[in-house]
Amino acid sequence: MNSQFKTSDRNLFREDISEYVAQLQLHMALQARNLVPTLTKVSDPREQMLQETQAAIEKLVSRQSG
Helix, strand or coil: CHHHHHHHHHHHHHHHHHHHHHHHHHHHHHHHHHHCCCCCCCCCHHHHHHHHHHHHHHHHHHHCCC
16 A cells, blocks of 8 residues: 555656646747747738747647656
């Protein structure tokens, strides 16, 4: 029983670390985007929607556990 408890503790710890890493990756990606100024203002709503969709997908992918 004691070994089962230790195994479940390790699994919870790994999940916590995975979640932390996913959040850190997202934060770093968003920070990198803020460091690079846009060259042109997005006037086309389709291009803006594309950028927003790409950011949303990157966010979802970064939160998936590996």
